[in-house]
Amino acid sequence: MGNKLTKIVLAVLAFLFVLSFSVATAKTDTTTNATATGYEKAKKEWQTLRDSLKTKGKQATTEEKSQALEKAKTMVSNAIDRAISHLKRIIQRIQKIKVITEERKTKLVSDLNAQITALETLKTKVQAATTKDELKATVGDVKNKFVEIRGIVKKIVAEILASHIDKTITKLNTIATKLETEVVTLKTQGQDVTDFETTLTEAKTLLTQAKTKNDAGDWKEGRRLAEQARTKLVKLAGEIKAAKAKLKGGTSESE
Amino acid sequence: MKVSKGFIYIVIIVVVIGLGILGWVYLKGQKQVAVTPTPTPTPTAVTTESQLKTVETDLKEAETTETELDTSEIEAMEKDLDPSQFDVL
Numbered sequence: 001m002g003n004k005l006t007k008i009v010l011a012v013l014a015f016l017f018v019l020s021f022s023v024a025t026a027k028t029d030t031t032t033n034a035t036a037t038g039y040e041k042a043k044k045e046w047q048t049l050r051d052s053l054k055t056k057g058k059q060a061t062t063e064e065k066s067q068a069l070e071k072a073k074t075m076v077s078n079a080i081d082r083a084i085s086h087l088k089r090i091i092q093r094i095q096k097i098k099v100i101t102e103e104r105k106t107k108l109v110s111d112l113n114a115q116i117t118a119l120e121t122l123k124t125k126v127q128a129a130t131t132k133d134e135l136k137a138t139v140g141d142v143k144n145k146f147v148e149i150r151g152i153v154k155k156i157v158a159e160i161l162a163s164h165i166d167k168t169i170t171k172l173n174t175i176a177t178k179l180e181t182e183v184v185t186l187k188t189q190g191q192d193v194t195d196f197e198t199t200l201t202e203a204k205t206l207l208t209q210a211k212t213k214n215d216a217g218d219w220k221e222g223r224r225l226a227e228q229a230r231t232k233l234v235k236l237a238g239e240i241k242a243a244k245a246k247l248k249g250g251t252s253e254s255e
Numbered sequence: 256m257k258v259s260k261g262f263i264y265i266v267i268i269v270v271v272i273g274l275g276i277l278g279w280v281y282l283k284g285q286k287q288v289a290v291t292p293t294p295t296p297t298p299t300a301v302t303t304e305s306q307l308k309t310v311e312t313d314l315k316e317a318e319t320t321e322t323e324l325d326t327s328e329i330e331a332m333e334k335d336l337d338p339s340q341f342d343v344l
Contacts, residue, residue: 072341139341
C-alpha cells in the first residue's frame with residue numbers, strides 16, 4: 001500500500017516537474033504559432049470569399065459583400081497581430097544581447113514599442129472600417145508600416161551584429177598576440193616555427209580584412225573572415241601545444 | 256494520532272523541494288554579488304583554447320541573433336496586403 005502511494009506521489013511530482021518546464025518554454029511558441037495560424041486561416045477564408053465574389057460579379061449580394069468585408073478586416077487584423085507578436089519576440093531577443101549597452105537596448109526597445117503602438121492604432125482603424133475604400137486606405141497604411149518596421153529591424157540587426165563581430169575580432173586579436181608570444185618563445189628555444197609564423201600571419205591578415213569589412217557595414221563578410229581567422233588560430237594553438245609538449249618530453253628525456 | 260506514510264512522504268518531498276528552491280535563490284543571489292576571483296595562473300595554450308571556444312560560441316550567437324531577428328515573415332505579409340484585392344468588395 002505504502003509503495004503504491006509512493007509511486008503515485010512520485011509520478012505526480014515528476015509530471016508536475018515536466019509540465020512546469022513545458023509550460024514555461026512553450027508559452028512564447030504557442031503565442032507565436034497561434035498568431036501565425038490565425039493569420040493563415042483568416043487569409044484562406046478571405047481568399048475563398050474573394051474568389052466567390054469575383055465569380056459572381058455583379059450578382060453578388062450586399063450581404064455577401066458585407067460578410068467578405070468582415071473577413072478581409074479579420075485577415076488584416078490578424079496580419080497586424082502577427083507583426084506585433086514578431087516585434088515582441090525581437091524585443092525579447094534584444095534584451096538578452098550582451099554586445100550593446102543597456103542604454104542602447106532601452107532606446108531600441110522603446111523604438112520597437114512605439115511601432116507596436118502604431119500597429120495597434122492601425123488595427124483599431126481596420127476594425128472600424130465600414131467601406132471598401134476605408135479598408136483599402138488603411139491596408140495601404142499597414143503595408144507602409146510593415147515596410148518601415150522591416151527597415152528599422154534591419155538597421156537594428158546591422159548595429160547589433162556589427163558590434164558583436166567587432167568584439168569578436170578584438171578577442172581574436174588578443175588571442176593572436178598571445179600566440180605570437182608563444183611562437184617567439186619557441187623560436188628562442190631553437191624550435192623551427194616557420195609554419196607557425198605563416199599561420200599566424202594568415203590569421204592576422206584575415207582579422208584585418210574582417211575589421212575592414214565590418215567597419216564598412218558588411219558584417220556578414222566580417223563574420224565569415226573572423227570565423228576563418230578563428231579556425232587558423234585554433235590550428236595554431238594546437239600546434240603550439242604539441243610543440244611545447246614535445247619540447248617538454250625531450251627535456252625530460254635529456255635530464 | 257497516527258500519521259500515514261503517504262503524508263510523511265509528501266511532507267518530506269515538499270521540504271526537499273522547498274529547500275532546493277531556497278538554495279537555488281540563495282546561490283543565484285550569491286552569484287550576482289560575488290567578487291570576481293583572482294584568476295588562477297593557467298598555461299597559455301589552455302587559456303587560449305578556451306578563449307577560442309568562447310569566440311566560437313560568440314559567432315554562433317551572432318548567427319542566432321540574425322536568424323531570430325529575421326523579417327521575412329513581415330515581408331511575406333506585405334505581399335499579401337495588396338489593397339487592390341479588396342476591389343471586389
